[in-house]
Amino acid sequence: MMQEDEEELQRMLEDLRTEHRDLDIIIQQLTDAVPVDFLRLQRLKKRKLFLKDSISKIESMLLPDIIA
Numbered sequence: 001m002m003q004e005d006e007e008e009l010q011r012m013l014e015d016l017r018t019e020h021r022d023l024d025i026i027i028q029q030l031t032d033a034v035p036v037d038f039l040r041l042q043r044l045k046k047r048k049l050f051l052k053d054s055i056s057k058i059e060s061m062l063l064p065d066i067i068a
Contacts (some may be wrong), residue, residue, distance in 0.1 A: 006062065013058045016051050023048045 023044055030041050 009058050009062055013055060013062070016055050019022070020048060020051045023051070051064065 015056065027044050027048070030037060030044070
């Protein structure tokens, strides 16, 4: 993998992690609010799960291949 590609993936990874953390805060605030907006909460949780999957994919792309 080229250095520029790896740096771009690192930037993307950091952005995704930041958004994932931000969603944690928003979801917590929504669950504390009355009344609870369950539709919005469900959408945010789906987005958070998508981000988690994307983070995992990028992390695996950044790991060097191990020949066994």
